[in-house]
Amino acid sequence: MADPKTFQMACPVPLTDTETVLLAHGGGGALMHKLIEEVFLPRFKNPWLAAQHDGAVLTVGNQRLAFTTDSYVVHPLFFPGGDIGHLAVNGTVNDLAMCGARPLYLSAGFILEEGLPMETLKRVVDSMREAAHTAGVDLVTGDTKVVDRGKGDGLFINTAGIGVIETPQTISPLSILPGDGILVSGDVGRHGIAIMAVREGLSFETAIESDTAPVAQAVLNLLTAGIRVHCLRDATRGGLASILVEIAQAAKRDLAIDEAAIPVREDVRGACEILGLDPLYVANEGCFAAFVAEADIPRALEVLRRDPRGSQASLIGHVAKENSGLVTLKGAIGVPRILDQLSGEQLPRIC
């Protein structure tokens, strides 16, 4: 029998108590959650952060608002299907949508590295304008900082966003109920593979483009159709698997997922095999999971599929009766496995 200590040392799970920041602390997986739980949450104790949602739901006067932020450090800046400018707008628009909000206003903070070609900046800002127009939001306030050469990486962008919540529903992991259907709005894995392909210089038979897109309209369609939406989350860093685990743990409810029902494009599946990646852990930028009341499942699917980007929307599982917070994936050959959060870093600087 292996010595337990040796076994632990040899285990590929990353160290969780590190004295310095690792790339994996930004990966959307277990180490990032540890950082949030041990560094940020104890210092900023308040009900909004404790909710660990994609954004904060605030009441100002008699208005319910959603407020969220994300920084974008994707490398390379340009990739098939989009660029850092598209991501910076769509990512924040989508986080607002995940709160059930209609996105209204964005801020943009640019950190430029000395020597960045002005043409690159203009191209990115053009993309932001285009993405803001498509998503129906205005970029109303901004800031520009410049750091010396070698102290940045061309261009980082932060956006924050404000949206207005017009539905009385409380969209949160705590609202999910046994029997709820778990839907995805489209096929998974395209964004991460698009980035990896350009980084690694790979080309596939068909071009795999990022799915970066605003999903707010699809969410508002669900809400205005009267679908009882209990929880929403976009499957960005850490992929679909990680956000399902996040929700199961926050809700303390088990989720039963049918792997065969998860839409993955054939070319994405093939690329994942070549690269040794699991598509369920690969980041998306235009795909979300919706937890809806059992009776509303067929209508929710219909509404999602009516969206121009929703043809692949699928029912992938349901909320189980058990409350141990586990996600069980029934594989193609019928053997169930327990999904875990991404441990370590699968694809650094994906967004």
Place this chain on the structure above:
Amino acid sequence: MADPKTFQMACPVPLTDTETVLLAHGGGGALMHKLIEEVFLPRFKNPWLAAQHDGAVLTVGNQRLAFTTDSYVVHPLFFPGGDIGHLAVNGTVNDLAMCGARPLYLSAGFILEEGLPMETLKRVVDSMREAAHTAGVDLVTGDTKVVDRGKGDGLFINTAGIGVIETPQTISPLSILPGDGILVSGDVGRHGIAIMAVREGLSFETAIESDTAPVAQAVLNLLTAGIRVHCLRDATRGGLASILVEIAQAAKRDLAIDEAAIPVREDVRGACEILGLDPLYVANEGCFAAFVAEADIPRALEVLRRDPRGSQASLIGHVAKENSGLVTLKGAIGVPRILDQLSGEQLPRIC
């Protein structure tokens, strides 16, 4: 006579049409304004950005809100009187205050460089907690990204903020009127000198500490006292001189400033002489200019001086009748000079 072309080439004014981003594009001076006017404003055309205020004033439902953002890239992270965490909270709180808003909620986006000591991060987050508590705001949503070693500089922070505007006054350069008094809330130049001293390893007889502090309460005191406040601006990058020029140009009104009335601490003035800096162009992080109706000047000064940090609050000039957008500084020996925006970069990465 010098050949005009040669003369132009030898002129110390920086090139304004550059093909790459320069440090001066982040300096709060002429090049930064050119970047904003030529790259950002034409692409994001909307009334909020066109106002070129410290934040956007939005109406959501029946609520007037202020929304603003800033990224912080100060080097070094820790300096006498504060650190990047204090700046990240106070800077955004102060930008909300400059819109006449009561600051309520902040977001925080962290860009960490792989290898950053965890203790450094914790120390900065502790400062943010302390500063948020002092300013009476909650940090309600956040994001963490990690970039590979050599692609960042330890730690960059972006904060965005939301505040509620409870006054009917429109605080904007366009609201200033001839005869308005121009007040500063305290002495100028301390933040920039504190940073320079630690960068250059200088020590002075007395410790010069950054003035980083929230100014929202001082602004709310003016507003609730019924002072007719026409415009507010905090004298950050580019210093007091640059923001006066900004306001004069935006308002198309002349400003007459009395240099002798501007409070500058003796040790700051001495340090500026040693370093070859003009204190009027040195950044502050807890000092603002207020334009108030002529009849309200004495009361406004009284209110500002009642603030624990307001003992140096002073009347430094007034809005003149002319409308050419010039700022005239009457020097100590009585000779007037026209103030210009900072050209080039005086102190990079000051905030």
